[in-house]
Amino acid sequence: MANPKRKQSKRRSANRRAGNAYIAPEFARDPVDGSLFRPHRVNPKNGMYRGRQILNVEV
Numbered sequence: 001m002a003n004p005k006r007k008q009s010k011r012r013s014a015n016r017r018a019g020n021a022y023i024a025p026e027f028a029r030d031p032v033d034g035s036l037f038r039p040h041r042v043n044p045k046n047g048m049y050r051g052r053q054i055l056n057v058e059v
Contacts, residue, residue, distance in 0.1 A: 027036040030043050037043040047055030 025038060028039040029036055030046065030048065032048065033046060035043060035045045037045070042049045042054050045057070047053055047057040
């Protein structure tokens with residue numbers, strides 16, 4: 001079987017594992033009702049996107 005020629009450094013191993021770090025999702029606050037939603041998406045609470053009504057949401 002093939003074996004590594006040199007020991008892999010701790011920095012190289014850490015850089016490889018850094019891509020698996022969990023990043024909490026960021027939220028935007030709606031200026032109309034103050035609810036939180038993911039940016040660049042339709043607000044699921046009121047159906048607004050960029051100041052326009054996109055979805056009809058029954059409350």
